[in-house]
Amino acid sequence: MPLPTGIVRKLKSKMMQFYPEFQDRIELILSNNDDMALGVLDAYDKIGLPKDKRPFIYGIDGTTVGLEAVKKGNLMGTVYNDEKGQAKALFQLAYKLAFGQRDLETEGENRKIIRLPYQKVRREDSQRLLEEKEKK
Numbered sequence: 001m002p003l004p005t006g007i008v009r010k011l012k013s014k015m016m017q018f019y020p021e022f023q024d025r026i027e028l029i030l031s032n033n034d035d036m037a038l039g040v041l042d043a044y045d046k047i048g049l050p051k052d053k054r055p056f057i058y059g060i061d062g063t064t065v066g067l068e069a070v071k072k073g074n075l076m077g078t079v080y081n082d083e084k085g086q087a088k089a090l091f092q093l094a095y096k097l098a099f100g101q102r103d104l105e106t107e108g109e110n111r112k113i114i115r116l117p118y119q120k121v122r123r124e125d126s127q128r129l130l131e132e133k134e135k136k
Contacts, residue, residue: 015043026055034059034066034078041074062121064133071126080119080129089114 018026031037037059044054051073059066062080069075093114121129 013043015040016046019043019047019049024053028055029057031057031059033061034063034069034075037075037078038065038069041069062119062129064130067121067126067130067133070121070123071130073123076122078121080121082116082119085116089116 029037029040031040037057040057056076057074058076059069059078060081062078066075066078070078119125
């Protein structure tokens, strides 16, 4: 789900504030999702900094727009978030709880964590994942 436009604008604004002070000392930007990373890219576009002078910028979620940005080389990468896998795990958990099963495959102090594999996405992976998303 994309971030509200207001949040992305705030991120662009923050990047615009940071750049004059830190400039080339910013080496890496890790964003909590692809939209935030794209907001940072927009800020660098507005500043006019060439791609080869920008820090490495990564997103998370593997959204279609994030994957497109990775494919074009604008983002260095993203982490693919398997929405189908999450939905399936949530359904299985709800089903087990509804029928009183307590053999839940969870972890953590309160046994409230279900881990699903994430997949790092680099440029060479982006096209395949975009094609898979189209099939869904």
